[in-house]
Amino acid sequence: MDFVFLGTGAGVPAKGRNVTSIALQLLEERGAVWLFDCGEATQHQILSTPVKPRKIEKIFITHLHGDHIFGLPGFLGSRSFQGGTSELIIYGPKGISEFIHTSLRMSETHLKYPLKVIEIEEGIVFEDHQFTVEAKLLEHALPTYGFRITEQDRPGMLKAEKLREDGISPGPLYRKLKQGETVHLEDGRILNGADYLDEPQKGRIITILGDTRLCENAAILAKNADYLVHEATFAAEEERMAHDYWHSTTRQAAFTAKKAGAQNLILTHISSRYTNEAAKQLLIEAKEIFPRTMIAEDLMMVKILLNPQERKQSE
Structure with a gap:
């Protein structure tokens, strides 16, 4: 299991950061990839990564702002040309179905694979013998969801x-x-x-949030998570602006991770006002509250380790 950050910017594409999209690769677990949001040019970003479009079986959309969905029509069409024949399921807020089907119909885009769109509400949106995905509303200008992905416990290692x-x-x-x-x-x-058999191996917990102000549901979704992916559109000193624009600061993201007891925090959705050099200061701000923090960069990959021994060896 690993993250591939396809876009880590906020609002509009910038030279250093494309708009939001995260691939969660589950190749060892189920031979598939899950995508979280699909901003403009996501399919272009994929070309520079190991992610295979035909392997993407689910797309989870946090909300309907353009920087999170404008890449969908192009990606869905291209997936047909790139060997995708298996069913693709998209989960998202009310209105996502109309956006997708209108885009495909007006552009006369014909898919060669089954497409299913599920408009979600709070609660369990997906569950099988391997994973459970829970959604909760966050605080943003549009209805926006955060997702908690819980892996089922695995049998212990054979002695x-x-x-x-x-x-x-x-x-x-x-x-x-x-x-x-x-x-x-x-x-x-x-x-x-x-x-x-040894004791069962505890399943991993991944929390990926959409755009949000500081809110209680973010901490609930991130409780004891191995990784929390949280937006940090603004620096700590811009708390008023973050509130007015329904976003979070670096320190607010770090506060949520600390409150939730998360193991690791990854900051993303960084405003284009911050250059690479300025981003270093954003990281310092967050680490003052939550030391195990990193800032996502476009095309960055993060391995999500399974057990404490693996985690210790990687440190």
């Missing part, structure tokens, strides 16, 4: 060393024990798979 100590050589039995099955040996012994 291979203990099996070897008990005289069980690697082979098909290992797979059955890994699945928690009971195995009967030729010597009469009965092995319970549960006795040879």
Whole structure:
């Protein structure tokens, strides 16, 4: 599982930052990619990354401002030409269906794959045996959602060393024990798979927020998250402007991460007024409150590690 930041800017494209889009690659987990927002030129950004459009199975739209949706019609059409044949499902606020279908109809764009559009409300918007996606309304000029992606816990690692100590050589039995099955040996012994498994591996929690003022629902969605992706359109000193324009500052994002008990914070949706040099100051502001903060850059990739050992080794 990893992030690919396709666009990290706010409002309009800039030389250093395209408008908002984030790919959550779930290649090892389900051989697929989920996209969060699809600002103008998202498909151009994808060309410079390992992301494969045909692998994108779901798109989650936070809200209907143009810098979050203007890339959709072009991407949907191009996906047909790039080998996409599997169903694509789009989740978004009321009005997203009209925007998509009107754009496709007026441009006579004909898709070669099934397209399903689901207009969401607060609550669980998707759930299967691997992931649950919950949406909550944030505080913005338009109805805007944040998403909490929770991975189901995984079975514990097989205690291979203990099996070897008990005289069980690697082979098909290992797979059955890994699945928690009971195995009967030729010597009469009965092995319970549960006795040879470590504690279940805790599933990861990812929170991706749309544009928002400082609000309670942001902290609820980010509770104990491994990663919180939070907009930081303005510097700390621009708190009044952030409020007037329904956005957040660096420190407000950091405050939310701290309050929620998140492990890591990634700032995005950076105003074009801040150059790369100015962005360093934005990072300092946030780190004063929440040290485990980074600022997203276009085309940046972040590996989302599975267990504490992996996380410790990466530090």
